[in-house]
Amino acid sequence: MKQRIPITKMKSYARNKSIALTDTSMESTVSLNKFLVNLADVFLFIGRVFRNTFSRGFEFKEFLKQCFQIGNKSLGLISVTGLIIGLVLTIQSRPVLVNFGAVNMLPSMVAISLIREMGPVITALICAGKIGSSMGAELGSMRVTEQIEAMEVSSTNPIKFLIVPRVVAATVMIPLLVLYADALGILGSWAGANIKGDVNFVLFITQAFGKVVFMDFIPAFIKTFFFGFVISMVGCYKGFNAGRGTESVGVAANSAVVMASLLVILVDLFAVQITDLLL
């Protein structure tokens, strides 16, 4: 149970010990204390999720349900976004490449940027909005209406039943959604290339994948598992630890989206740095 030391108590303690503390230094000590407690809480939560993932009694039915929720129900949004990203990237890049007489590089350039960066990051950001918020709001409202407590008194471990299937499903489904978005992005790019030119589909695909090597694909694909993990973990953590009032449901959903989006960008930064160092 979290215990916060009231500022007044800290001040009287400081006075007794003849320690000169200003209001600002007290406030910052309290916020640092709060930050460290929250950080420890996050790591404890992640530890509990890992322990329950690898212990007996995986909730397979719930996992499949979550795969359907995360994967199938995001297909429409990911399809539209993937197609448009490929299309826009092609339309924007074409004039520059034409100036350099390098228009034949267009398919491979778009394919590489889609596979390495645009596909995974854009898909992850969309999923951070859609999946992160839905997990935050759903679990938050379950917390507010005592459904999580009801599960506990029914001898059901809520981490095992609610959190583990969501985290595992998102970690598996987001890489698949990224592959799907990449494929539709390339399709959109072919459509974009045909607006001002006439390119055969087979030729476009041959050119697109002519320059793509295995190592363009693998590091980018691996990082998508981490995207899925952080998005679901943030959504579940925020929802599971939501406060008591109905307002906290909105707060949980909102902070899940903000934190998940930020973490996606940070994970991407680390992934790119590590890939750069290794290759």
Place this chain on the structure above:
Amino acid sequence: MSTENKNTEDVIDIKDLKISFGGNEVLKGVSLQLKKEENLVVLGKSGTGKSVLIKCIVRLLKADSGTIEVLGDEVNGAKREELEETRKKIGFLFQSGALYDSMTVKENLEFPLRRIKKDLSEEEISQKVNEVLENVGLPDAIDKMPSELSGGMRKRISLARTIIVDPAIMLYDEPTTGLDPVTSNEISMLINDIQEKYKTASIIITHDIECVRTVADRIIMLKEGEVYKEGSLAEFESDSDPYISSFFKSQSLKNQK
């Protein structure tokens, strides 16, 4: 009464229970015993720690000190596996009902049954679901979603979900709050019916004096985290203490209006 006899009679034995939140002491050494097949009402103003008390019994909240024995098993210091075994013997009716929104009534009722009584066949599960729905008077609600139910119906289904695993002890957290007087009375009668049919011992947290009059075998009043008075309904109603009589008087005034 000998100590041995007393222990077999008490299904819950709480001694010197203390819990505080951020320096605010909510329970300051509460002791109480719940006897077999008894309806014990815990009365008190909001914020006196009534809900905290019953949440400590199922260890949704961990007490800072004191002991809680449920059917002879210590709860406060129990390991997770031991705690789960004890929880199987307790039914907890939440204030909000706490029905799972994403599941139908049938799935809500099957949820604890499949997890607590794992050896039941599909036929037995279905039979048990129908039986408890009959007992709470809502056999037609089986395929409904919780959002399609009224407040009273949600409470009844929630009660059905609690009794489906045949608990030895029932804990009711404000069972009639937010309901109209007629439905409140029906829920109070249902609590008595369940006690008679399933031979449960119950702790009922409530502010509703009509509910107290209907269900109470014994009453404990909490004030500022401590037991203020313990006794029968008649003793409470005839008590001239201003704090106690304010509960019963205010209700009488309402009735007079």
